[in-house]
Amino acid sequence: MLKTQSLTLGYGDSIIIEELDLTIPKGEISVLIGGNGCGKSTLLRSMARLLKPHDGDVLLNGKEINKYSSRKVAQEMAILPQSPVAPEGLTVLQLVKQGRYPYQGFLKQWSKKDEEAVEKALASTGMTELQDRFVDELSGGQRQRAWIAMTLAQDTDLILLDEPTTYLDMTHQIEILDLLFELNERENRTIVMVLHDLNLACRYAHNLIAVKDRKVFKQGKPEEVISCDMVRHVFDMNCQVTTDPLFGTPLCIPHGRGRCIVQQTKKTADAVS
Template sequence: MSQGLETKNLTLSYGASTIIRELNLTIPQGKISVLVGSNGCGKSTLLRSLARLLKPQTGAILLDGKEISKQPTKELAKQLAILPQSPEAPEGLTVIQLVKQGRYPYQTWLKQWSKEDEEKVQWALEVTQMSDLAHRSVDSLSGGQRQRAWIAMTLAQDTDILLLDEPTTYLDLTHQIEILDLLFDLNEKEGRTIVMVLHDLNLACRYAHHIIAIRNQTVYAEGKPEDIVTEQMVREVFDLHCQITEDPIFGTPLCIAHGKGRNLLLSAS
């Protein structure tokens, strides 16, 4: 039986600095999980480790009960894909060449480019609205267009698990919603497990089935947004005073921050 992605006593460090300590975490299968927390709390570090981009100091990361550190790279790449922060493409690489890189795990000496590979690439370009830019060089695109090109490459990899570090970076509000709606549809229609780092807590509440709040090198709280996103949680995780109300459209928690400047104006009035 599939056991999904989990950590066992995971400790992550950069040099002498411990970022995550003895973490036991299970990622809900077939759900959208969002990692939230203040800058530098370890969200991106944890996501990178889940993709085997960062070696644990101690502990292990398991996929279906097997340590990912012991799995062949190509086999692991057929099961999970990651979009890191601010990826860079070689100069002159076109969008379609970049997206085709997502099919690399499926290529062997005996099995070269196939009709299925082509279909996956074209689908990824279409759903990210990059088809018309397929033959443009990646370095000639706007920040938002580049981000969508990288997301297309990740989707072309066609994995059951998607790990995305701030996938809405550089996108305007319209394209942020389009990308998050796309990921939501992938989860709803195909049951893909999605783990994201998002900075916008309100968008996290709107799209996540499961929120994981990171603080002090471990998980401060995790669960459904409506269960864990409270004024106390926001204060202790983000050092921010706020009011939590209900989103009038989606019924999810809506965080209204108490801006210091605005508070001063109110107190003086």
């Protein structure tokens, strides 16, 4: 459904991703993980045709994505960038309706199908009762749900999201990820997203993609990807990997407080002596 072939990305002379071959499994949730600046968001933007490659191709349904019209791409995939901003005075309903623009044209105006798609997107995200509220008056979690409703209104089988839980507290992070998980389970949507929280990535992903040194360092099921060695190489952090007691997925416990541990060890040694 979506793949890259020898994809090289960058800004100016700075190469971020180099000769990358990557296949996104259809009907699964794929999560891109990696350290800051490794190219996760750059890769996601390129797959959505928002960034032109230095070299190589992005293939959508077996065809080079740059050979599609912008309207056709928008009918095939929806993307939610990081921290989107709505114009002041826009209601939730008006925002969600924008998701139907790829289907509008000179000869094709607003239809019953468009209306049904918007109603379904509002209901799926729990935003029906808030549809007349202004977007800039909503809480962070509600606002993110409104943006996701807009992407759902596009009615695409493929959804790309860049850090959809950024700036949200833990409760709203879980709400958003539960929503995406339910969409995948219920409607078989293919979802690709960037997440920073490794443990949440492990909980919700079918397919983890760890990015390091311009390449995919490792890809597969969370239990196949997550290890102390991987975390050390990709994130330059020591950790202990155990099992999430609720979901059975890998759970990373980072080492930290190194100075405190050393000090506490010294205090204990002094007390014993």
